[in-house]
Amino acid sequence: MAATLSFGSKTCTGALKGKTANVVSLASSKKSFVTKAVKRPMTMTEKILANHSNNGVVTPGDNIWTRVDKLLTHDVCGPGTFGIFQKEFGPNAQVWDNEGVIIIPDHYIFTTDPRANRNVDIMRDMAQKYNIKYFYDIVDRSNFRANPNYKGVCHVAMAQEGHCKPGEVLFGTDSHTCNAGAFGQFATGVGNTDAGFILGTGKLLVKVPPTMRFTMDGEMPHYLQAKDLILQIIGEIGVAGATYKAMEFIGSAIEKMNMDERMTICNMVVEAGGKNGVVPPDQTTFDYVKARSDKPFEPVYSDPGAKFIAEYRWDVSKLEPVVAAPHSPDNRKLARECKDVKIDRVYIGSCTGGKTEDFLTAAKLFHKAQRQVKVPTYLVPATQKVWGDVYSLPVPGCDGKTAAEIFEAAGCVTPAAPSCAACLGGPKDTFARMNEPLVCVSTTNRNFPGRMGHKEGQVYLASPYTAAASALKGYVCDPREYL
Amino acid sequence: SRVITGKCFVTKDNIDTDQIIPAEYLTLVPSKPDEYEKLGSYALIGLPDDLYKTRFVKDGKMKTDYPIIIGGQNFGCGSSREHAPVAIGAAGGRVVVAESYARIFFRNCMSTGELYPCETELRLCDILKTDSEVTVDMDKNILTDHSNGKVYDLKPIGEAGPVVDAGGIFEYARKHGMIKTA
Numbered sequence: 001m002a003a004t005l006s007f008g009s010k011t012c013t014g015a016l017k018g019k020t021a022n023v024v025s026l027a028s029s030k031k032s033f034v035t036k037a038v039k040r041p042m043t044m045t046e047k048i049l050a051n052h053s054n055n056g057v058v059t060p061g062d063n064i065w066t067r068v069d070k071l072l073t074h075d076v077c078g079p080g081t082f083g084i085f086q087k088e089f090g091p092n093a094q095v096w097d098n099e100g101v102i103i104i105p106d107h108y109i110f111t112t113d114p115r116a117n118r119n120v121d122i123m124r125d126m127a128q129k130y131n132i133k134y135f136y137d138i139v140d141r142s143n144f145r146a147n148p149n150y151k152g153v154c155h156v157a158m159a160q161e162g163h164c165k166p167g168e169v170l171f172g173t174d175s176h177t178c179n180a181g182a183f184g185q186f187a188t189g190v191g192n193t194d195a196g197f198i199l200g201t202g203k204l205l206v207k208v209p210p211t212m213r214f215t216m217d218g219e220m221p222h223y224l225q226a227k228d229l230i231l232q233i234i235g236e237i238g239v240a241g242a243t244y245k246a247m248e249f250i251g252s253a254i255e256k257m258n259m260d261e262r263m264t265i266c267n268m269v270v271e272a273g274g275k276n277g278v279v280p281p282d283q284t285t286f287d288y289v290k291a292r293s294d295k296p297f298e299p300v301y302s303d304p305g306a307k308f309i310a311e312y313r314w315d316v317s318k319l320e321p322v323v324a325a326p327h328s329p330d331n332r333k334l335a336r337e338c339k340d341v342k343i344d345r346v347y348i349g350s351c352t353g354g355k356t357e358d359f360l361t362a363a364k365l366f367h368k369a370q371r372q373v374k375v376p377t378y379l380v381p382a383t384q385k386v387w388g389d390v391y392s393l394p395v396p397g398c399d400g401k402t403a404a405e406i407f408e409a410a411g412c413v414t415p416a417a418p419s420c421a422a423c424l425g426g427p428k429d430t431f432a433r434m435n436e437p438l439v440c441v442s443t444t445n446r447n448f449p450g451r452m453g454h455k456e457g458q459v460y461l462a463s464p465y466t467a468a469a470s471a472l473k474g475y476v477c478d479p480r481e482y483l
Numbered sequence: 484s485r486v487i488t489g490k491c492f493v494t495k496d497n498i499d500t501d502q503i504i505p506a507e508y509l510t511l512v513p514s515k516p517d518e519y520e521k522l523g524s525y526a527l528i529g530l531p532d533d534l535y536k537t538r539f540v541k542d543g544k545m546k547t548d549y550p551i552i553i554g555g556q557n558f559g560c561g562s563s564r565e566h567a568p569v570a571i572g573a574a575g576g577r578v579v580v581a582e583s584y585a586r587i588f589f590r591n592c593m594s595t596g597e598l599y600p601c602e603t604e605l606r607l608c609d610i611l612k613t614d615s616e617v618t619v620d621m622d623k624n625i626l627t628d629h630s631n632g633k634v635y636d637l638k639p640i641g642e643a644g645p646v647v648d649a650g651g652i653f654e655y656a657r658k659h660g661m662i663k664t665a
Contacts, residue, residue, distance in 0.1 A: 075564075076510070076564070077564065077565070079512045079514070080512050080513045080514045080565065080566075082655075083512060083513075083514025083515070084514055087514065088653045093538070099514065107507075107509075108510060115510035115511065116510045119510060119512065125630075171551050172563075173563060174563055175561065175562045175563040175587060176565075189562075190563060190587065190590065191563055191564070191565030191587065191591035191594060192513065192514070192565040192591065193565060193591070193594035193595050193651060193652065193653070194590065194591075194594050194652075197594075197652065197653070198561075224550070232558035239497055239557055239560055240497075240556060240557040240560070240583065240585070243557070243583070243586055244586050271555065273560065273585055273586065275586055282658075314565055328497065351497055354648055397642055410492075420528045424501070424506040424562075425501075425505060425506045425507055426506055427505065427507055427510065427663075446499070446501070446561060448497070448499040448501050448502060448561060449502060449529065449530075450502065450529045451501050452503050453507075455529065455531055455532065456531075
């Protein structure tokens, strides 16, 4: 049964370039005035949403229809999302923009689980049926390098493939879609039904969030990383401290960070309950984006005088490496105060802590220490590109050695095929899955019971430096011991 | 109906999506009917065994004895996986009564129409006990504990109510003439 959607009195005819019209002019929930609305100063999150709606100005709390630039999905939620799209819009419907849907298999790839494998096949069928331009396929699971299009972890791939742009609106069927906010865009996670709705219409009804602003000033100590900052923040405000709110990150420490580090911060916004995270785009952002895409974009910034619902400020030079102890991302402790916690393994990977910067810095610590790890240390580069960097880039200040060489010398497990792997447990045969009650220090994003597999597993969330130091010590360890 | 009577299953704060439906079961695709049923059998299987001696879905069964879940703060935190409210609904859960919700879970309850995400200002999770017979009345906005007759206030379900009544956003949109079916 085909369906068209119309809100308001007009039905739009004629397709926009490359876009189909299953739906159409969706009137805003408030009457829009023809005369110029009085512009109130807005935060960048408010402005991005205003720019994408029929409202010239929005206020936190407003329910608005926003146009969507991009929808991201993967192997776990993609089949369900397309299933809903087909059921609701009919077998003859087309997706709203076949260049706006990005399908990135990444969650359960290197497994013998037949349903997991089937889900990747389903995504291939959908990509073909709907002429989806960006589908990063994998067919030969025995050798990821035999699949030139396969990328790996979706959020990192989105950035590396040039799909993240300042000022845009991105929804993804994954909670860590907020990762892309590092590029100064509105990016957040939704479920299959909302995503199915976007597939057909290119729009979504959302409530405008108020913004909490976090100013991170001062010089970053050499042993501190972006992960320490976001764990500090989550420990401060709690796992529901930012629920329904946007988190904006500014300050000299943020400005000096590269895109990988900014992504680490925005990635974990959801762990504080946040709706989205943003970093104002600057030259660092533009250089990164322009090196990967020549499509135009329009950066957006908070107005002077914009209202923030809360303000926090830290002098990062006074901060120390922290961990989130079991079983909550807000269970913040100083790494040095956990030095008596004996560990069984270390895991370096995921969208949060498996990027190039994460591996280069972990390698730097290993190289400086010049000794071997005391526990199995699992390394999972997030994407093919990160894997390549691990094997080819000389780690700064390490005698020309690559991260892979340093990891081998330190006795780490050989870097594995890029995917989400054990961050969320997954099928039982997933690489590095915790199948027994063990203690693990991990650069991942969540440590609720059972997160990495076993219900009694204990996961300490940490920065790459802290993870590497802990691997060398065999205990949770402050990286200052080796740096 | 907005009046639901049955046994309640009590949980505490920060019940995250990995406890509601562990990641290993996410290979099941909710839009496929047989896999939808299977998802239900795994609802809340991730709850730690030492804290939750009673299982939400008993071993070997596909459905729950508990149409009502009681929660604390931040119910449904963690992942955006729609499988979470879907698993609870597929098992026969009808309503969650919690102090507060994580936003994606709240949205998913509504969009799928699987669960009423009801809120209360009280720590019902500290007051009620699993297996107590209760009635959740979302017309009168009260919860009645039939073991002692005590009545507790609920916050009005608000705009989420009609959407869940209809069976989700698409059904709601069709019912209200927002979608024309060809």
